[in-house]
Amino acid sequence: MTLARNPHATGATPVVELRNLTVSYRQHPALHHLNGSFASGSLTAVIGPNGAGKSTLIKTIAGLLPSQGALQIHLPGHRLAYLPQLSELDRSFPMCVHDCVLLGGWSLTGAFGGVSPVMRARTIAALRTVGLQGFENRPVGTLSSGQMQRLLFARLLVQDAQLILLDEPFNAVDSKTTAALLELVLQWHREGRTVVAVLHDDAQVLRYFPQTLMLARECIAWGPTAEVLTERNWQRARAMAEAWDETATVCDRNGSLNGQDFETLLAQRLSSNVQA
Numbered sequence: 218m219t220l221a222r223n224p225h226a227t228g229a230t231p232v233v234e235l236r237n238l239t240v241s242y243r244q245h246p247a248l249h250h251l252n253g254s255f256a257s258g259s260l261t262a263v264i265g266p267n268g269a270g271k272s273t274l275i276k277t278i279a280g281l282l283p284s285q286g287a288l289q290i291h292l293p294g295h296r297l298a299y300l301p302q303l304s305e306l307d308r309s310f311p312m313c314v315h316d317c318v319l320l321g322g323w324s325l326t327g328a329f330g331g332v333s334p335v336m337r338a339r340t341i342a343a344l345r346t347v348g349l350q351g352f353e354n355r356p357v358g359t360l361s362s363g364q365m366q367r368l369l370f371a372r373l374l375v376q377d378a379q380l381i382l383l384d385e386p387f388n389a390v391d392s393k394t395t396a397a398l399l400e401l402v403l404q405w406h407r408e409g410r411t412v413v414a415v416l417h418d419d420a421q422v423l424r425y426f427p428q429t430l431m432l433a434r435e436c437i438a439w440g441p442t443a444e445v446l447t448e449r450n451w452q453r454a455r456a457m458a459e460a461w462d463e464t465a466t467v468c469d470r471n472g473s474l475n476g477q478d479f480e481t482l483l484a485q486r487l488s489s490n491v492q493a
Contacts, residue, residue: 362390
């Protein structure tokens with residue numbers, strides 16, 4: 218099996234390096250032997266069909282999922298920030314907007330550190346930046362989807378991380394909110410931060426994201442967005458996603474599935490699908 222790499226990472230300072238990265242659930246791979254790196258200051262979209270492993274990759278880099286292979290993060294103190302999907306959040310917890318955003322300073326204050334006036338001022342400034350001034354005392358559970366996403370971006374601002382991981386940041390929010398939050402993402406890029414975002418809108422990716430990683434449980438293409446977003450790559454990604462058998466394949470450490478090269482296995486699956 219040929220290991221797919223990001224050929225454009227060579228020479229750039231890597232913030233995240235992936236070598237033979239595999240993430241499995243009960244030995245069935247959600248991500249299969251991924252190689253490449255995210256360069257310092259890069260702005261990368263992660264795209265692919267449903268079930269392609271996009272969220273799995275983001276969660277793995279964030280340290281939320283165990284993996285095989287090598288995952289190295291080259292940041293002082295691992296200063297990264299992670300924004301989950303809105304659907305994964307429990308909004309019933311009784312917390313006000315101000316305190317939720319203030320949690321972005323956890324890495325600076327620790328569990329028992331006091332909240333300084335500087336941190337409170339940073340929280341108020343972040344709420345103003347995302348357009349939530351006046352919402353400080355509102356319960357989180359009363360916010361709309363768009364307001365909740367603005368709150369989460371405010372918390373990212375307070376975290377002040379150098380590596381920012383976004384899982385579907387513009388999903389289920391209106392166009393006005395999307396435009397405002399996208400401007401924050403572009404500002405982070407201009408500041409030299411490294412941003413990796415799971416997205417679904419090809420036009421948005423093509424217009425704003427210089428680098429793209431296309432997944433279908435393994436790497437389909439990784440590089441400049443215009444070279445990745447091709448119909449040929451999308452056809453291959455969809456075919457690979459459809460070819461996976463959730464109950465049959467087991468990921469071996471040598472890079473094969475049930476002892477077979479993945480390309481051979483894929484061809485067999487596609488052939489059987491056509492005959493059926």
